[in-house]
Amino acid sequence: GSLASEPGPVEVAELQTVYFDYDRAVIRDDQKPSMRANTQAVGEHSDWRIIVVEGNCDERGSEEYNLALGERRANSVKQYLVNSGVPAERVDTVSFGESKPAVQGHDEAAWKWNRRADFRVMR
DSSP: OOGGGOOSOBOOTTSOOEEOOTTOOSOOGGGHHHHHHHHHHHHHOTTOOEEEEEEEOOSOSOHHHHHHHHHHHHHHHHHHHHHTTOOGGGEEEEEEETSSOSSOOSSHHHHHHHSEEEEEEEO
16 A cells, blocks of 8 residues: 555554563563564564564553653564564554553553553554
């Protein structure tokens, strides 16, 4: 399609969200199957020019701290992709800190879904 029809990065079903432990940016063992699947999907889609990794946090901590933590989470995911053979120039990172919760709420039941890295692609 033309660039006009798709101005920015879009979600694709093939790329799975990755979740993190509280205050951590390390990819958990239980998230590695998702990361392996994501790496494979990226390899199969040369039409995805850029993979955008979006780092997110739960609401605890200052906004400034969470922006930095979100950045570390996004970079951790980027590093995994690069280590798995994805060219670094195909992966962009952005941090939304605590500003884009996936689930509303003020307890661990919500927070565990908000500590995450989401994926979008630019074609």
